[in-house]
Structure formats: C-alpha cells, structure tokens
Amino acid sequence: MLYIKCPHCGMRPQIEFSYGGDASVKRPELNKEISDQEWDDFVYNRKSLRGKHLELWQHISGCRQWIKVERDTATHEIFKTFKADEEVA
Amino acid sequence: MQKYSIFNLVKNAFSNHQNWDLAWKDPEPKEEYDVVIIGGGGHGLATAYYLAKEHNITKVAIIEKGWIGGGNVGRNTTIIRSNYMHDENGLFSEFGMDLWRKMSQDLNYNVMFSPRGIINLAHSDAQMNAYARRGNSMRLNGIDAVLLNREQVKEIIPMADFSENVRFPIFGGLMQPSAGTARHDAVAWGYARQADDMGVDIIQNCEVIGFDVSAGKINGIRTSRGNIKAKKVGLCVAGSTNILAEKLNMTLPIETHLLQACVSEPVKPVLDSVVTFGAGHFYISQSDKGEMVMGGDLDGYNSYAQRGNLPTLQHVLTEGIAMMPFLSKLKMLRTWGGIMDMSMDGSPIIDKTHIDGLYLNCGWCYGGFKATPASGWTFAHTIAQDRVHELNAGYSLNRFNTGHLIDEKGLGTKTWIS
Numbered sequence: 372m373l374y375i376k377c378p379h380c381g382m383r384p385q386i387e388f389s390y391g392g393d394a395s396v397k398r399p400e401l402n403k404e405i406s407d408q409e410w411d412d413f414v415y416n417r418k419s420l421r422g423k424h425l426e427l428w429q430h431i432s433g434c435r436q437w438i439k440v441e442r443d444t445a446t447h448e449i450f451k452t453f454k455a456d457e458e459v460a
Numbered sequence: 461m462q463k464y465s466i467f468n469l470v471k472n473a474f475s476n477h478q479n480w481d482l483a484w485k486d487p488e489p490k491e492e493y494d495v496v497i498i499g500g501g502g503h504g505l506a507t508a509y510y511l512a513k514e515h516n517i518t519k520v521a522i523i524e525k526g527w528i529g530g531g532n533v534g535r536n537t538t539i540i541r542s543n544y545m546h547d548e549n550g551l552f553s554e555f556g557m558d559l560w561r562k563m564s565q566d567l568n569y570n571v572m573f574s575p576r577g578i579i580n581l582a583h584s585d586a587q588m589n590a591y592a593r594r595g596n597s598m599r600l601n602g603i604d605a606v607l608l609n610r611e612q613v614k615e616i617i618p619m620a621d622f623s624e625n626v627r628f629p630i631f632g633g634l635m636q637p638s639a640g641t642a643r644h645d646a647v648a649w650g651y652a653r654q655a656d657d658m659g660v661d662i663i664q665n666c667e668v669i670g671f672d673v674s675a676g677k678i679n680g681i682r683t684s685r686g687n688i689k690a691k692k693v694g695l696c697v698a699g700s701t702n703i704l705a706e707k708l709n710m711t712l713p714i715e716t717h718l719l720q721a722c723v724s725e726p727v728k729p730v731l732d733s734v735v736t737f738g739a740g741h742f743y744i745s746q747s748d749k750g751e752m753v754m755g756g757d758l759d760g761y762n763s764y765a766q767r768g769n770l771p772t773l774q775h776v777l778t779e780g781i782a783m784m785p786f787l788s789k790l791k792m793l794r795t796w797g798g799i800m801d802m803s804m805d806g807s808p809i810i811d812k813t814h815i816d817g818l819y820l821n822c823g824w825c826y827g828g829f830k831a832t833p834a835s836g837w838t839f840a841h842t843i844a845q846d847r848v849h850e851l852n853a854g855y856s857l858n859r860f861n862t863g864h865l866i867d868e869k870g871l872g873t874k875t876w877i878s
Contacts, residue, residue, distance in 0.1 A: 372769065372771055390760050390761045391761075393715075393762075394531050405860055408861075411713075411861055414804075414873060415713035415804045416703065416713055416860075417702070417711070417714065417804075418706070418711055418763060419702040419714060419716045420702075420713065420762075421703055421764045424762055426761065442761075444716070444762045444763055444764050444765075445763075445764045446765070447763070447765060447769075458636040
C-alpha cells in the first residue's frame with residue numbers, strides 16, 4: 372500500500388486516490404496553429420520515465436482535489452506532493 | 461543437435477542423462493551481425509527463430525540484459541486465445557493459433573499446448589448481446605466461437621456461483637473452444653534451442669547502453685559487453701521499450717505498468733477451461749500441477765517495479781471469490797508481477813521506424829504471451845523484407861497519427877483503467 376500525503380488532507384492510504392497519469396503533459400495552446408505532431412504528443416506519446424515521475428492523482432474518496440505527486444516508478448518512493456496549480460520546481 | 465525423442469531418452473538413461481547436448485550455447489558477442497534482436501523473451505526468441513527458419517537469415521544475435529525467458533514470458537498466466545472482434549486482432553491471433561497447434565512438433569519441444577477452451581462470462585442481457593456480436597465477428601474471421609446460455613455454462617463450470625441473489629448473476633458466456641494454455645517457459649526454451657541450432661547467438665547478461673545511428677540509419681548498438689555492428693536492429697523489450705526509446709530520442713504511445721498474477725496451493729482437478737469474470741477483470745485456469753492460476757487488473761499507476769501492491773491483488777481476488785466462492789478456502793502459494801508495455805489503444809505495434817534498419821515490436825498490454833509465435837513470425841518478416849506483412853499492417857506506429865486505432869476494449873488512452 373502506498374501512502375500519499377494529500378496537500379489538503381495529510382497522509383492517506385493509496386486506496387483513497389485514483390490515478391490520473393503523467394502530469395508533465397501539456398495541452399497545446401488553442402490560440403495558435405497546432406500541428407498533428409503536437410496533438411499526438413499531448414494525446415498519445417508518453418515518456419513513461421523509469422525513476423522520478425511527476426503524475427496526477429485525485430483524492431477521490433477524500434477532498435476530491437486533483438494533486439501532483441512526484442514518485443519513483445521503480446521504487447515507489449514518494450518524494451513530494453503538490454497542489455494541482457502549484458509550480459513544481 | 462540431439463533430437464528430443466523417446467529413443468534418445470532411453471539411450472541417455474544408460475549414461476544417467478549426463479551426455480545430453482546443451483540446449484543452447486553461451487557465445488561471446490561477435491563484432492558484426494546481419495540482425496540484432498534486443499530482448500531475449502518469447503517474442504525476441506521467436507523472431508530470431510523465424511528469421512532463420514523462414515528467411516534464412518542466421519547471422520543473428522539476441523541481446524538479453526538478464527537471462528532468456530526471465531521477463532514476461534516467465535511471468536504470465538499462459539493463456540492462448542484469439543477471441544477478438546476487430547479484424548486486425550482476430551486474423552493476427554488466429555494465425556498465431558495455427559502456429560501454437562504445430563509448435564511442439566515444429567520446435568521438437570513439448571510446450572504442453574492444451575486447447576481447453578476459454579469462457580468469457582456475461583452478467584447481463586446487454587453483455588450477452590455484445591458477446592453475440594463479438595462471437596459473430598470472430599466466426600466471420602474463421603475463429604470458433606460458441607454463445608453459451610446459463611445452463612450450458614453451468615455444465616462446464618458447476619463450481620461457479622449460480623445462485624439467484626448475487627450481485628453479478630451469470631447469464632451465459634462466450635466460449636472459444638480452441639483457446640487454451642501452454643507451458644510458458646517451454647515456449648521460450650523451445651524457440652531458444654532451435655534458434656541456437658540454426659546459428660543464432662543468444663547473448664545473455666548483456667545490457668544495451670546505446671545505439672549507433674548516423675544519417676538516419678542504424679549501424680549498431682553499444683552494450684555492456686562492447687560495441688556490436690548490425691545492419692538491422694529489432695526491439696522486443698516489452699516493459700522496457702520506453703527506456704530504450706529514450707536513448708533513440710523517440711517518444712512512443714506506450715506506458716509501462718505493472719500487472720500481477722498469483723497461484724493458489726495445488727488442489728485436485730476442478731476447472732478444465734479458462735474462465736474470465738465479465739463484471740470486472742479477473743481470469744482463472746488450473747495448471748497441470750493443480751494450482752489455480754489467477755490474474756486481473758493492472759496496479760493502476762506507472763511502474764517498473766516487477767512486484768505488485770496488495771490493494772490491487774485484494775480487489776482482483778474479491779472478483780474471483782464472487783465468481784467462484786470456493787476460492788476463499790484456498791491458500792495463496794505465490795504472487796508476482798511483470799511490467800507491461802501498455803499501448804494507447806490496447807493493441808500492439810509491429811512496424812518499421814523513422815530510423816532506417818530499426819524495427820519496433822511493443823505494446824502487448826495484457827496479451828503478449830499468446831501472441832508469441834505470430835509476433836515473432838510477422839516481426840521476422842518485417843525485418844527480413846523491410847516491409848510489414850499484411851497480418852501486422854494494422855499494427856503500425858503511425859496509426860496514432862492517422863486515427864486508425866484498434867481500440868478492442870474501448871478504453872481510450874487511459875491505459876491504467878481496466
């Protein structure tokens with residue numbers, strides 16, 4: 372069982388959360404011409420890093436907020452958690 | 461190479477089985493090969509075998525970081541089937557079924573293929589309709605499919621819960637009678653032994669560190685045991701695909717996720733087919749040793765860990781107990797995990813790449829084992845002829861760009877949703 376520190380609620384077990392995937396993926400800006408390649412990168416292409424990975428989780432059985440989690444995909448160590456709109460250094 | 465036969469078995473018994481040939485050699489990497497296959501799993505070994513057998517290309521090396529057959533080909537639940545609705549998946553898998561039926565003779569290695577049938581249970585009228593549609597699509601592609609009603613299912617799996625007041629009552633199921641199981645390790649070893657015999661170098665404990673690419677063409681690979689020149693390189697590394705893609709500056713429509721499986725203590729024969737739960741994600745069969753072999757959902761977040769997390773296992777087994785209550789009395793013998801190359805539409809990729817001489821075989825999601833022979837056969841064709849075969853034409857890398865997705869399960873790009 373992973374334990375994830377929700378920035379709003381504190382340390383909670385993983386089963387309270389649902390996963391939302393790679394948080395580094397950015398939706399293309401809609402006010403400019405967007406190439407197919409940019410859409411591909413947003414919709415389909417993933418780095419799927421081994422090691423430190425920034426990802427989205429939702430505290431679905433808690434405060435229901437989306438949060439960002441920095442986790443190691445090989446050891447499952449969680450380094451830090453952030454609010455959804457918080458800048459990640 | 462000594463043929464495995466009853467006569468050789470008797471003959472070798474006189475020397476206490478001390479004089480058998482090695483099943484495969486342990487060669488030093490040569491300076492150059494025509495084709496280098498990265499990944500000594502089922503798909504990589506099968507690819508090398510078919511390169512030698514079908515295309516007469518024998519200056520081939522398999523480069524494996526660990527030991528052959530130590531990844532997903534040794535970690536799956538051994539299920540073989542072709543019960544797909546979409547043409548691309550159905551025709552590809554059914555071609556594979558033919559190879560499975562002939563495999564033990566072809567490889568002179570008993571892979572214990574057991575066509576015991578697979579039943580996908582339905583738990584509502586709507587699901588029965590969906591299965592009827594899938595069954596019809598399968599039959600149009602020449603794949604056997606039988607729609608079973610509740611009574612017919614009860615005859616085959618009487619130990620399932622057929623009481624009236626359960627949350628997910630069994631309405632019936634879709635059966636593919638020719639589906640089944642095989643001994644997974646034997647598949648890897650059988651391919652390895654034959655490939656080695658035809659001149660393929662199986663190089664274990666050799667990690668790929670980088671690629672030598674110039675002017676859009678592959679020239680070779682860099683490994684922990686030195687540089688190897690190669691005219692063509694094929695990637696067959698399942699869950700490690702993204703790690704190698706990064707070294708090639710490629711970003712792929714693949715995420716690596718963890719899938720768990722487990723076996724119970726061995727019990728007397730109780731289940732003679734493969735059964736899947738239709739209201740969740742759980743599948744079960746009984747091994748020849750009597751263990752109940754079970755699996756289900758991904759752990760649900762990106763993982764390279766090759767070991768699982770208990771909440772998912774508990775969730776999966778809850779479904780199992782809902783379907784077959786007697787499972788609650790069994791003790792768990794073993795659990796393990798493997799890392800899956802989850803593609804963004806749930807279907808695999810067997811294709812050329814933008815780099816001349818570099819070929820890609822990945823995205824097998826939950827269904828890599830059963831695809832082993834067909835994957836090896838078509839990948840060998842793609843590498844040898846430098847063009848895709850019609851069987852894997854649909855498994856292109858650029859389908860994510862053109863929109864020709866093969867979304868068999870209708871899950872979209874959220875690979876962790878099961």
